[in-house]
Amino acid sequence: MLEDLRALVEIESPSRDLDALAASAEAVATVIENRLGGQAVLIVNEGGTHVYWAGGGEPRVLVLGHHDTVFPLGTLARRPFAVADGHATGPGVFDMLGGLVQAVHGLSALGDLSGVEILVSADEEVGSFSSRALIEERARACGAVLVFEGAADGGALKTARKGCGAFQVSIAGRASHAGLEPEAGVNALVEAAHQVLDIAALSRPELGTTVTPTVASAGTLENVVPAEATVVVDVRVESGAEKERVEAAFAALAPHVDGARITVEGSIGRPPMPEAAASELFALATQLMPGIGAAAVGGGSDGNFTAALGVPTLDGLGAVGGGAHADHEYVVIDAMAERAGLAAGLVKAIQHAPRA
Template identity: 80%
Template sequence: MIEDLRALVGIESPSRDLDALATSAKAVANVIESRLGGRATLVESPGGTQVRWSGGGEPKVLILGHHDTVFPLGTLERRPFTVADGKATGPGVFDMLGGLVQAVHGLAALDDLAGVEILVTADEEVGSRASRALIEERARACGAVLVFEGAADGGGLKTGRKGCGTFEVTVTGRASHAGLEPEAGVNALVEAARQVLDIAALGRPEIGTTVTPTVASAGTLDNVVPAAASIVVDVRVESAAEKDRIEAAFAALTPHLDGARISVEGSVGRPPMPESASAGLFALARRLLPGIEGVAVGGGSDGNFTAALGVPTLDGLGAVGGGAHADHEYLVVDAMAERADLVTGLVRAIQNEDHAMV
């Protein structure tokens, strides 16, 4: 597993870099084929090259992951793949190349791979717009989904996720000279400031809804009343009802200043993953690995899409470690074999239809 992980981390795969993603996809396909046999299919898409593989037979379980990472080209030179003190480090080891390696080696321990499908996408880190339709199609066909995102803190599985999305609010005002005739302008920055307060007030943290303005920009010169401003907002929700409420509230934003105009783009693009979607598969995991914890988390994954379809979905089956998206990202080496064994047991049980709970 360490050598396969070294091979994958050694090929940088930042989201939206189609050439890098094409090279990375070939490396992922090579690992799958060398360990499982058969042929992996490379699927081109506007978001990058995806990898598909099937063990044949009636589809029963989808192994779901992604090979794109958040790190720009050149990160590997500064932070090469390293194994030391029981940890593997390097860009993407935890999110989520380690999970892919564990999944493949867990499958390799099975005598029969009938009913198993693998889908490794190339745009998860940027919203999965190009891969969502294929993810949903294969999830429906298979009827159960195992997602190999990194484990929760302490190694727990991810049994629920918030829905998440991004909104961009654009304010259009009117420029004027800030000293000679400020009253002739419509100050987009002032309007944006008032909108930020309105937007932040939409949050209901007591029921899991967070609405967080994260990026703002306005103005051109210090002596010009700004004619334009923009606000980017991160949204997380735990229920479909809150998704609908938030989207309606953004659509209903109105200006405070006469002459200002507001436009809104965005949505809660990843629907919530309710814990009910993972209950059966998590119970099965606990039979195989007693004591493993289940955790609901705020971040989203492609498991949100499959769970929203009503397809049983269990997430966080990937690497034990931490530091996702950060320079201190790491994977705990000693946990890799146990997680691969869990994959073997889960897939064997699903193949044998020992999953009435799903």
């Protein structure tokens, strides 16, 4: 498993870099073919190169993951793959190349792979806009989804996720000289300040809703009344009702400064993943690994899409470790074989379960 993990980590795969993603997809396909046989299909579109493999027969279970990472090209030179003190480190080891390796090696222990499908997307980190339709299609066909994103703290499985999305609020004002005639301008920065306060007030932490302005920009020079400003906002919700409320509130944002104009783009693209979607598969997991924990988390994954379809979905089956998206990202090596075994056990149980 460490050999295959090194092979994947050492081909950098930042989201939106189509050439890098194509090379990474080839590496993922090679690992799958070497361990499972058959032929992986490379699906190229505007979001990158996705990898699909099928074991034949009636579809029963979709093994779901992604091979894109958040790290720019050159990160590997600064932080190469390494194994030390019981940890494997390097860009993308935890999110989520370690999980892919564990899934493939778990499947390799099964003599029968009929009904098993693997889909590894290339754009999960940036919203899955080019892969969502394919993910949903294969999830419906299979009827059960196992997501190999990194485990929650302590190795817990992820049985619920918040819905998440982003909005950009663009403000158009009018430039003028800040010293000679500031009153002739329409200050987009002042309007942005009002909007930030209005937007932050949309949070309902008691309902699990967070609305967090994260990036802002405005202005050109210190002596020019700014004519443009933008505010980017991260949103997380636990329920469909909150998704509707927040989206409606963004659509209703109104200017405070006379003459300012506001344009809102974005949505809560990943719907919430309710615990009910994971209950059946989590029960199977606890039979195979008694005492394994369950966690509801704020981050989203492609499991949000499949759960929203009503397809049983269990997430967090990937690597035990931590530091996703950070320089200290790591995988606990001693847990890799155990988690591969859990993957094999779940797939086998699903293969032999009556089809709903």
